[in-house]
Amino acid sequence: MLSDIEMLASFSDGTPPGISRLVFGEVDQEARIWLKAQCRDAGLSVREDAVGNMFARWTGARPELGAIGTGSHIDAIPHSGKFDGTVGVLGGLEAIRALRQSGFQPQRSIELLLFTAEEPTRFGLGCLGSRMLGGGLDSAADTRLRDSEGNTLAQLREAAGFHGSLDQVRLCDGYYAAFVELHIEQGPLLEKEGLAVGVVTSIAAPAALRISVEGEGGHAGGVLMHDRKDAFCAAAEIVLAIEERALATGSADTCATVGKCHVYPGAVNSIPSRVEMEADIRDTDEERRNQVLREIEHACARVAAKRNVQVQVTPINADAPATCSPQIIDAVAQAAAENGLAYKKMVSRAYHDSLFMARIAPVGMVFIPCRGGVSHRPDEYSAPQEIENGAKVLAGTLAKLSQVES
Secondary structure (H helix, E strand, C coil): CHHHHHHHHCCCCCCCCCEEECCCCHHHHHHHHHHHHHHHHCCCEEEECCCCCEEEEECCCCCCCCEEEEEEECCEEEEECCCCCHHHHHHHHHHHHHHHHCCCCCCCCEEEEEECCCCCCCCCCCCHHHHHHCCCCCCCHHHHCECCCCCEHHHHHHHCCCCCCHHHCCCCCCCEEEEEEEEECCCCHHHHHCCCEEEEEEECEEEEEEEEEECECEECCCCCHHHCECHHHHHHHHHHHHHHHHHHCCCCCCEEEEEEEEEECCCCCEECCEEEEEEEEEECCHHHHHHHHHHHHHHHHHHHHHHCCEEEEEEEEECCCEECCHHHHHHHHHHHHHCCCCEEEEEECCCCHHHHHCCCCCEEEEEECCHHHCCCCCCCCCCHHHHHHHHHHHHHHHHHHHCCCC
16 A cells, blocks of 8 residues: 555656646546556456546445445645545555455445545536536536636546546446545544544535625725725624634534635735635534524625625535444444554544535545644655554455445
């Protein structure tokens, strides 16, 4: 696995140790070719769908039954690390290799799934491949989704060799009897508590808002303070209100972030006339999150009236959280215990492809520690023993689930 991780990291547009791998880009294509070869060398049959999701199957004794799936993604945001997503893909491959080499015979087929575009880097929308597998996007995405250079999804996927109608991507009901994703925690809890494994019980989902504030510009010295309609001052109040609303729920599972903010005209001696922001509000409880969204809209209206500016709030998306399958939770916990690994049940506050797979199959996740809880940075790191532990627990989980008859 460690050799595989290093090899996959070599397919990058970034300067080491940073990893950059844009979906449908040249290095993404090279990485996919290498990964397909590893899967075929492991005796797996490989197919790809119209958006580039890759399926590598170990056919079980009862191929008519729903398969047991595992996997993650290999696309990487600019200047990120080598473990996010890739541990789930390569860990899944290694788990299958180990089970095959041990002489294990699954009843249900076991399938490794590489998701296309988990990161929102290219199209501004995360989990593209898994959304389509779960029926969350249709063929209209082909022309609606564009990258920063104006290229459509249709143009980019066709150029990368992925053909056919996007309407055929959605998986049929019962295709998977269970789906389990191995992932680094992307948080500090396991490391702080000295635990080897996190057994995920639920996955938070975000809602995204675009907030536009229209004020009135002017010269920084020519307009008196009491006469101003400063869009940025209003935006600052809104940002603090968003933070306050999230904290007021009293739940650690409620998180709110304003991660994008553009101020116009952007001159030091000019009063800001307009601000464009985007906010991420996420929770494991959908109604609690939606209540925060309503309170944010009320706060925006209050700030607009107080500062005599115009505020427009536009929803971008609102995905539903997912609850993990009790059967899969138990299987992961048993596999951890059988390997003598200390574990805890925990929620995932980051969202993953498993969030969208939950729309069509029972899901579960296995977390392993990452140093300092750091992710999406070049210094992202999980130790070799932690990665090995994750692969062992995943292998045990896949073995248990693949033997279930119904």
